Amino acid sequence: MTMNRQETEQLIQEVLEVYPEATGKQRAKHLMANDPSLEKSNKCIVANKKALPGVMTARGCAYAGAKGVVWGPVKDVANISHGPVGCGQFSRAGRRNYVTGHSGVNVFTDMNFTSDFQEKDVVFGGDKKLAKLIAEIDTLFPLVKAITVQSECPIGLIGDDIEAVAKKSAKDIGKTVVPVRCEGFRGVSQSLGHHVANDSLRDWVLHGRDDDNSFESTPYDVAITGDYNIGGDAWSSRVLLEEIGLRVIAQWSGDGSIPEMQTTRHAKLNLLHCYRSMNYISRHLEEKYGIPYLEYNFFGPTQIAASLRKIAAFFDDTIKENAERVIARHQPMQDAIIAKYRPRLEGKRVMLFVGGLRPRHIIGAYEDLGMEIIGAGYEFAHNDDYDRTFKELQDGALIYDDATSFELESFVERLKPDLIGSGIKEKYVFHKMGIPFRQMHSWDYSGPYHGYDGFAIFARDMDMTINNPCWKNMQAPWKRASTEGLQLAA
Amino acid sequence: MPNVMLRNNAAGELIFYITKKDHEETVVALEHSGPGPWGGEIQLADGSRFYLEPFAQTPKLPLTVRVKRL
Ligand code: SF4
Numbered sequence: 241m242t243m244n245r246q247e248t249e250q251l252i253q254e255v256l257e258v259y260p261e262a263t264g265k266q267r268a269k270h271l272m273a274n275d276p277s278l279e280k281s282n283k284c285i286v287a288n289k290k291a292l293p294g295v296m297t298a299r300g301c302a303y304a305g306a307k308g309v310v311w312g313p314v315k316d317v318a319n320i321s322h323g324p325v326g327c328g329q330f331s332r333a334g335r336r337n338y339v340t341g342h343s344g345v346n347v348f349t350d351m352n353f354t355s356d357f358q359e360k361d362v363v364f365g366g367d368k369k370l371a372k373l374i375a376e377i378d379t380l381f382p383l384v385k386a387i388t389v390q391s392e393c394p395i396g397l398i399g400d401d402i403e404a405v406a407k408k409s410a411k412d413i414g415k416t417v418v419p420v421r422c423e424g425f426r427g428v429s430q431s432l433g434h435h436v437a438n439d440s441l442r443d444w445v446l447h448g449r450d451d452d453n454s455f456e457s458t459p460y461d462v463a464i465t466g467d468y469n470i471g472g473d474a475w476s477s478r479v480l481l482e483e484i485g486l487r488v489i490a491q492w493s494g495d496g497s498i499p500e501m502q503t504t505r506h507a508k509l510n511l512l513h514c515y516r517s518m519n520y521i522s523r524h525l526e527e528k529y530g531i532p533y534l535e536y537n538f539f540g541p542t543q544i545a546a547s548l549r550k551i552a553a554f555f556d557d558t559i560k561e562n563a564e565r566v567i568a569r570h571q572p573m574q575d576a577i578i579a580k581y582r583p584r585l586e587g588k589r590v591m592l593f594v595g596g597l598r599p600r601h602i603i604g605a606y607e608d609l610g611m612e613i614i615g616a617g618y619e620f621a622h623n624d625d626y627d628r629t630f631k632e633l634q635d636g637a638l639i640y641d642d643a644t645s646f647e648l649e650s651f652v653e654r655l656k657p658d659l660i661g662s663g664i665k666e667k668y669v670f671h672k673m674g675i676p677f678r679q680m681h682s683w684d685y686s687g688p689y690h691g692y693d694g695f696a697i698f699a700r701d702m703d704m705t706i707n708n709p710c711w712k713n714m715q716a717p718w719k720r721a722s723t724e725g726l727q728l729a730a
Numbered sequence: 731m732p733n734v735m736l737r738n739n740a741a742g743e744l745i746f747y748i749t750k751k752d753h754e755e756t757v758v759a760l761e762h763s764g765p766g767p768w769g770g771e772i773q774l775a776d777g778s779r780f781y782l783e784p785f786a787q788t789p790k791l792p793l794t795v796r797v798k799r800l
Contacts, residue, residue, distance in 0.1 A: 280755075280776065288752070523735055523747070527792040622752040 242614065243655075244636045248273035251638070255650040263292055270641035274633045281626030287641045288622045290428045295644035298593070298619050298665055301424030303327055305433020307390035309517055310441075311420065313337035313468050313493045314501075315347045316385040318377050321354040322370060322402065323392025327424070328354045336682050337468045338475070339495045345383055353377060362394055367405050374409040374417060385498040386416035386445070396423035406444075416498065418444040429620035429642075431516065431596060438520035441501065446524075449502040457506035460555065461489045465522055465533070466514030466597075469494025471687020476694045477513070477538050484552060484562040492518060505529040509554050511536050513690075516596030516625055538690040539598075540605030540698075541574040570692045578608060581699040584707055586610035588658040591651070593643055593666065594680045596621045600629040602661075602680070605689070605698055614655055617643050645669070659706050674714035676705045732799065734780075737792035746774055749794070764788035772797065 243251070252271045256264045269286040278284060291297035300308075303321075308331050311319050321328025332352045341347035355366055355373050374387055387409075389402050406419040422436045449455075462481060467474040474494040481488055489507055490500040504510075504525065510533040512522050522533040534554065536547035545567045552563035588611045592599040599616040606613055616633055617640035618625060629639070638655070640647060645666075652660065652675065660670050661680035670677045678684050678701065686701050688694040735747040736757075744757040755778075761770025762784050769784030779800040 282753070282776070523737070523792065526737065527735065527794060624752055624754050627754070 242612070242634070242636065243273075243638075245273040245275065248636050248638050251651070251654055255647055255654075258646070258650075263294070266292055267295075267644070267647070270643075271647070272639050274630060274635060274637040274639050276630050276633065276635055278630045279627065281623045281630065285623070285626050285639065285641055287618070287626060288428060288431065288620065289642075291642055291644075295646065297642055297644060298663060299428070299642065300430040300433075301393075302422045302426040302430060302433035302436060303390060303392055303424040304331060305430030305435075305517070306420050306422030306437035306440075307331070307388075307433075308335060309430065309468065310434055310437035310493055311388055311390065313339070313349060314496050314498065315339040315341055315349050316383075316497045316499075318348045318351070318353050318381060318384045318387045320370075320373060320377070320387060320389050321352065321392060322366070322389045323355065323357050323394045325354050325356045327392045328352045328390075334682075335468070336471055336685070336687070337494050338472050339469070344381060348381065348384060357392075357394055362398055365398060365400055366395070367400050367402070370400075370402065370405050371409055374405075375413065378413040378415065384415070386418060387413075388418040388420055388440070390420050391423045393424045396421070396425065416445060416448060431620040431622065434517040435520055438518060438524075441521055442524050445498060445501055446504070446521075447502075448498070450505070455503045455506055457489070458487055459508060460486045460559070461507045462486045462509045462511055462551075463490040463492065463504045463507040463525075463531070464488055465492040465510055465512050466516075466518035467491065467494050467690070468514070470681075471683045471685075471689070473538075473688040473690040473694065476688040476691035479693075480538070480544070480548065480566065480691050481511070481551070483566045484548060485559050486551075486555070492521070505531070507531050509534060509551070511551065513538065513601075514597045515628070516621060519624075537601050537604065538694070539602045540608040540695055541571070541578075541692065542608055543601075543604035544692060544695075545571075574692060574695060577696050577699050581703050582610045584703050585699075587612065588706055589614045589655070590659045590661060591615040591638075591655065591657040592680065593617045593619070593640070593648060593660075593662040595619050596625055598661075598680055600625070600632045602689075603632045605695060606702075608695070609699055609702065611659075611702075613637060614657060615640065615651060617641060617648075649673075659702065674711060676708065676711060678702065678705050731796050733794060734797055735792055735794045744791075746772065746780075771800065 272285050333350055339347050339349050343350050355369050402419040406417040410417040418440050420440045422433045426432050474491050478488050490504040510522055510525055510531045512533045512535050515535050525531045537543040548563045552560045590611050590613050596618050603613050615638035659676045661678050663681045667677050689698045733749050737745050739745050746755045746757050755774040758775050759773035762768055767784040768788045769782040772780045780797040781800050782797045
């Protein structure tokens with residue numbers, strides 16, 4: 241059952257009825273039926289606004305956006321969770337941003353450094369403790385390339401001057417020390433944390449090698465930004481770019497490093513996957529170093545081929561020919577995957593609710609498998625993301641911005657999708673409702689999903705989830721309406 | 731006086747990006763668009779208007795500038 245725009249609007253009205261009037265009015269602005277002819281979203285949907293009191297939102301905090309998302313995957317950096325121990329400990333190693341290297345030598349992503357604030361630090365300030373901690377990290381892990389100070393809520397509240405500590409410590413230890421003002425209470429979601437982290441990279445890291453020209457660049461140098469190497473995503477993207485003759489000189493920030501980031505200025509083109517979390521630095525790279533950025537999409541063969549062509553168009557004919565050759569080489573393998581899984585997945589209806597990019601980017605991969613997206617929404621997208629979404633979604637599909645858990649559950653009850661793609665907070669609710677579910681933040685401990693190699697895994701995972709025999713056994717045998725169970729018993 | 735970034739998109743249109751608001755809009759009319767002075771009154775696709783102190787020459791884009799809301 242595909243709904244048209246009126247039916248979707250009707251559904252939204254019915255779900256909103258439960259709310260008190262003022263809340264309902266506010267929430268109505270975040271929900272809509274898709275109209276692919278729309279160009280601009282600011283007239284029809286409100287995004288990036290504070291969640292209302294009393295509802296359950298799926299959003300995180302600015303610290304999560306800065307420390308977890310943007311800075312977390314940089315491998316040669318020690319990220320200090322500055323403040324009480326919990327924020328860092330509970331978010332540690334949960335994101336599966338893969339790296340190469342050896343823990344404690346050239347990889348520090350798997351560790352939790354924290355200043356472990358106690359009452360006395362809140363009362364008397366934590367600057368001294370921070371300076372001591374930075375010196376300690378430098379002694380214990382001398383190969384750390386940089387140290388970042390990721391502020392948790394109390395730092396902003398007590399007004400510590402982490403910038404001053406960072407400047408002084410940087411001199412003392414002779415390394416980059418980056419203060420990141422990402423206190424959790426800033427902004428409405430983790431999205432501000434992305435922005436703050438981008439700005440700290442711009443202000444404290446990026447220009448580090450501006451007067452060092454020893455790097456030998458080629459006309460085919462590119463950078464990957466906004467790929468966090470979840471389950472190896474950046475690697476399965478990188479091999480394709482290398483196969484068409486480009487050289488990837490930097491990864492932001494999955495499996496990335498500080499020297500890579502500082503040599504990014506030699507790139508000829510900046511390939512931007514997650515627009516939401518890294519458009520800020522991409523715009524800056526374009527303005528300061530004249531590196532144009534290109535948004536691309538490596539989910540599913542259709543989008544991959546289109547993106548490879550788009551990327552190749554920036555370069556000479558050899559690259560263009562290479563791109564065609566690479567696409568042609570992979571096509572039969574992709575066709576085989578589709579031939580295998582499409583019959584099992586054809587016509588299945590999917591609802592997505594993820595961060596700020598995937599609900600629009602991954603649609604192509606589902607459509608390659610003959611599946612249909614009937615609803616999509618973002619936790620923390622802004623209006624420029626919705627501008628980019630309308631064209632990707634089918635007419636009449638339900639769009640929900642920062643959906644509350646009540647709304648999401650009500651929509652699912654009514655629309656009865658065959659698959660939901662969302663996060664860990666939603667997963668078990670929908671499992672209990674008997675609906676197949678995939679985590680689309682962490683790829684549900686699988687992945688990679690980017691690139692041609694990723695599509696094979698994606699297709700298998702979707703089939704494995706939807707066609708799992710367990711979904712037929714959601715009801716206790718004695719409660720089954722059919723007589724099949726009774727006959728067996730008799 | 732918002733800070734905005736002006737850049738050309740792939741289609742060659744001039745894009746007006748309000749940094750603070752993450753809001754992108756296409757410029758539909760620019761008072762002085764070179765050669766010679768570049769800037770002046772800017773009209774956006776959503777109808778809003780801004781004023782940019784004109785440059786003597788067409789500047790190199792992208793560029794962050796301060797503009798006045800009209
Ligand atoms: S909101 Fe504050 S206390 Fe909570 S996780 Fe974020 S930084 Fe830590």
